[in-house]
Every structure is written in C-alpha cells, then in structure tokens.
Amino acid sequence: MKQKLLSTLSCAILGLLHQKPMSGYDLRKGFTSTPLIHFSDSPGSIYPAIGRLSRQGLIARTAREDSSRRERQIFRLTPKGRGALKRWLNKGVMRIDVISGMDELMLRLALMDGVVDRIVTNRFLKALQKEVNLYVAELRKYYALATATMPLSGRLAMESGMDGYRAQARWVGRAIAEVKRNRRLK
Amino acid sequence: MKQKLLSTLSCAILGLLHQKPMSGYDLRKGFTSTPLIHFSDSPGSIYPAIGRLSRQGLIARTAREDSSRRERQIFRLTPKGRGALKRWLNKGVMRIDVISGMDELMLRLALMDGVVDRIVTNRFLKALQKEVNLYVAELRKYYALATATMPLSGRLAMESGMDGYRAQARWVGRAIAEVKRNRRLK
DNA sequence: CGATACATGTAACCGGTTACATGATTTT
DNA sequence: AAAATCATGTAACCGGTTACATGTATCG
Numbered sequence: 001m002k003q004k005l006l007s008t009l010s011c012a013i014l015g016l017l018h019q020k021p022m023s024g025y026d027l028r029k030g031f032t033s034t035p036l037i038h039f040s041d042s043p044g045s046i047y048p049a050i051g052r053l054s055r056q057g058l059i060a061r062t063a064r065e066d067s068s069r070r071e072r073q074i075f076r077l078t079p080k081g082r083g084a085l086k087r088w089l090n091k092g093v094m095r096i097d098v099i100s101g102m103d104e105l106m107l108r109l110a111l112m113d114g115v116v117d118r119i120v121t122n123r124f125l126k127a128l129q130k131e132v133n134l135y136v137a138e139l140r141k142y143y144a145l146a147t148a149t150m151p152l153s154g155r156l157a158m159e160s161g162m163d164g165y166r167a168q169a170r171w172v173g174r175a176i177a178e179v180k181r182n183r184r185l186k
Numbered sequence: 187m188k189q190k191l192l193s194t195l196s197c198a199i200l201g202l203l204h205q206k207p208m209s210g211y212d213l214r215k216g217f218t219s220t221p222l223i224h225f226s227d228s229p230g231s232i233y234p235a236i237g238r239l240s241r242q243g244l245i246a247r248t249a250r251e252d253s254s255r256r257e258r259q260i261f262r263l264t265p266k267g268r269g270a271l272k273r274w275l276n277k278g279v280m281r282i283d284v285i286s287g288m289d290e291l292m293l294r295l296a297l298m299d300g301v302v303d304r305i306v307t308n309r310f311l312k313a314l315q316k317e318v319n320l321y322v323a324e325l326r327k328y329y330a331l332a333t334a335t336m337p338l339s340g341r342l343a344m345e346s347g348m349d350g351y352r353a354q355a356r357w358v359g360r361a362i363a364e365v366k367r368n369r370r371l372k
Numbered sequence: 373c374g375a376t377a378c379a380t381g382t383a384a385c386c387g388g389t390t391a392c393a394t395g396a397t398t399t400t
Numbered sequence: 401a402a403a404a405t406c407a408t409g410t411a412a413c414c415g416g417t418t419a420c421a422t423g424t425a426t427c428g
Contacts (some may be wrong), residue, residue: 047408052407142220230416
C-alpha cells in the first residue's frame with residue numbers, strides 16, 4: 001500500500017488534531033491566532049483538507065458535543081493518521097527543504113512534542129544543522145564570486161538571505177544544546 | 187483597463203528580462219544557478235509562464251540570433267511589461283508580506299536596480315523596517331504569554347522564527363544606511 | 373557512436389485562493 | 401431588529417509540480 005503525499009496544510013492539521021481533537025473552525029483559529037498563520041487560514045483550504053483527510057481515513061468525526069452550539073464537527077486522529085504524522089515528522093532534512101521549505105521544517109519541529117521522542121528531535125536538529133551550515137558555506141562562496149558584479153539592491157537582498165541563514169545556524173546550535181540539557185534533566 | 191495579477195514567478199521573469207533579453211532556457215539557468223532557486227526552475231513552470239506573459243503583451247520575441255544554435259527564442263520586455271514590472275516594484279509592504287511573503291519582498295529588492303530609482307528602494311526599505319519591527323514586537327508579546335505553556339519543540343520553533351526576524355531587523359537597518367551612503371556618493 | 377548538454381514544450385493532477393452561500397447564535 | 405460572530409461548506413480559477421515527449425548540437 002502506497003502512502004499518499006500530504007500537503008503541508010494537511011500535516012499541520014494532523015499535528016494539531018493529535019494535540020487535541022477539534023473542529024474545522026478551531027483549526028482555523030489555531031492558524032490565524034498564532035504564528036502558524038503561515039499555513040493558511042481561509043475556509044476554502046481547511047474544509048477541503050479535512051474532507052480529504054477524512055476520506056483517507058487519517059482523521060474521523062468524534063461524537064459531537066451538542067451542548068448548545070450548533071453542528072460542531074469535532075475531528076480526531078485515527079491510528080492510521082497518527083502513523084502518517086509520525087512518518088512526516090521522521091522524514092529526513094534535505095538541502096531543498098532548507099532552501100525552500102524552512103517553514104515546513106519549523107512546523108515539523110513545532111509539532112514533534114508528544115508524538116515522537118527526543119531522539120527524533122535531536123536527529124532532526126543535527127541534520128538541519130548540517131544542511132544549514134552547508135548552505136551558508138555555499139552562499140558565502142557564491143557571494144564572494146558574484147559580489148563584485150552585483151548591483152547594490154541585489155547585493156543587499158543576498159545579504160539579507162545570508163544573515164537569515166546565519167541566524168538559523170546560531171539558533172540550531174542553541175536548540176541542540178537545549179534538547180540535550182532537557183534530556184539529561186528527565 | 188484592469189491589471190492582471192501576476193504570479194511571483196512571472197514578475198521574476200519580467201525582472202530578469204529587463205536586465206537582459208534572454209531565452210526560456212537562460213531564465214531557467216538564472217533560477218537554478220543562483221539563490222533565486224526559490225522561484226522554481228522546471229520547464230513546466232517557466233515555459234507556460236512565458237507563454238502567458240507573451241499573450242498578455244508584457245514580453246515579446248526578439249529576432250532570433252540564428253548563429254548556429256537551434257531555435258532559441260529570445261524574449262525581451264515590452265513597454266507594457268516594463269510598466270507592470272515598475273508597478274510590482276512600487277507596491278507597498280504589507281504585514282502579510284512580512285509574515286508569509288518575505289521571499290517575494292527580497293526578490294523585489296533584488297530586481298530594483300536599474301528599474302526604479304534609489305528613492306523607491308529607500309521607501310521600500312523604510313516600510314519593510316517598520317513592518318518587521320512591528321511583527322517582532324508582536325511575536326515577542328505572543329512569546330511572553332505563551333512560552334510557559336509551550337512544549338519544548340514548539341518553543342524552539344518559535345525562537346527560530348523570532349531570531350530570523352530579528353536578523354532581518356538588524357539587516358534592514360544596515361541596508362538603509364548603505365543606500366543612503368551610496369546616494370550621497372553619486 | 374553514445375552520452376551529455378542544449379532547448380522547448382505539453383498534459384494530467386493537485387491544491388490553494390477567492391468569492392460566494394447559508395444559516396444559527398450571541399451581542400448591541 | 402440589526403450586526404457581529406460562530407460554523408460549515410461549495411465552485412471557479414489559476415498556476416505550480418511531475419512526468420513525459422521531442423529533437424539538436426557538442427564532446428569524448
């Protein structure tokens with residue numbers, strides 16, 4: 001049986017539903033009211049995504065809490081959904097993710113707690129560190145070669161990118177230390 | 187007459203063709219061989235984009251240089267295309283761009299040279315600075331409130347984002363200074 | 373001659389965006 | 401009673417991804 005590829009939004013939904021069963025509306029609020037806003041809000045993306053996940057058997061309706069509010073459909077993760085979530089969290093960190101999928105990487109990190117153990121988080125951060133450092137080195141090399149011929153605004157834009165990745169490199173070092181410390185304390 | 191909304195890729199193509207007329211293949215290489223890689227490579231996105239821009243009258247085929255190579259179709263910007271490019275570069279900097287469109291903002295900056303003057307670049311950077319600082323402040327506030335209840339990995343992911351935006355804030359300060367210095371030297 | 377780089381495209385698929393539609397419940 | 405918020409959806413559109421198709425020129 002082949003695993004369907006899930007969109008980032010779908011995986012975000014799986015991660016949030018793992019933390020706590022909730023409705024489509026709650027999910028939307030979870031996106032719009034936190035820095036997760038990156039991953040879209042708008043009913044036109046979330047409800048269809050819920051429908052797909054439901055059809056694939058990764059999430060399921062819970063008995064609705066008919067307290068007073070109308071028709072709230074609460075969804076929860078199925079075992080199959082939990083499996084899909086774990087697979088997504090366990091994926092490797094590729095060069096291309098660092099170049100154009102950093103948001104998704106950070107989403108993965110954010111959703112790891114309570115789903116995978118610290119070893120996975122640690123492995124993830126180590127892999128990320130490696131790829132970020134490689135990419136910084138590559139950018140530096142490109143910059144050294146091209147800077148002379150680059151116009152001012154182009155150079156500034158490139159420096160912005162490099163600064164961002166350097167900040168990531170520093171951050172990931174601290175993050176690894178924190179995870180290690182946290183593991184020892186347990 | 188209403189202006190069609192152009193995709194980021196389309197605008198990137200307009201910007202590159204403004205620097206120098208070239209073929210679809212050249213554009214692809216321009217993307218894959220530089221940090222512009224963010225904005226897709228793959229023939230399946232570039233050739234259709236070229237087709238659309240051509241149909242809209244924003245770019246046009248140049249007499250082909252039939253030196254020896256086969257069928258290279260060289261495209262250049264039309265006056266209408268230059269107008270569209272300028273409008274894109276002159277757009278304001280919104281909060282939402284900072285939150286989920288930083289790549290496009292940096293692309294805009296990178297392509298400004300030779301198309302719009304330093305005043306526009308300066309205005310852009312000032313607006314960016316304002317929005318980045320506001321967003322950093324907002325994140326800080328959210329972090330202060332939520333940090334206690336956030337799991338480790340979630341907190342780390344959030345810190346990554348904050349570090350990134352702080353780096354942007356520092357960079358934009360330097361960038362503004364450089365543009366000012368550069369303007370004085372001229 | 374075979375491999376690699378040059379060069380351009382098409383077609384199916386997928387999913388996000390936008391806008392619209394609907395209706396209940398709570399607040400003013 | 402009107403307005404705002406809660407809550408769920410649908411449909412058209414657009415464009416990016418993937419994979420495929422095709423053929424030339426150059427180089428070893």
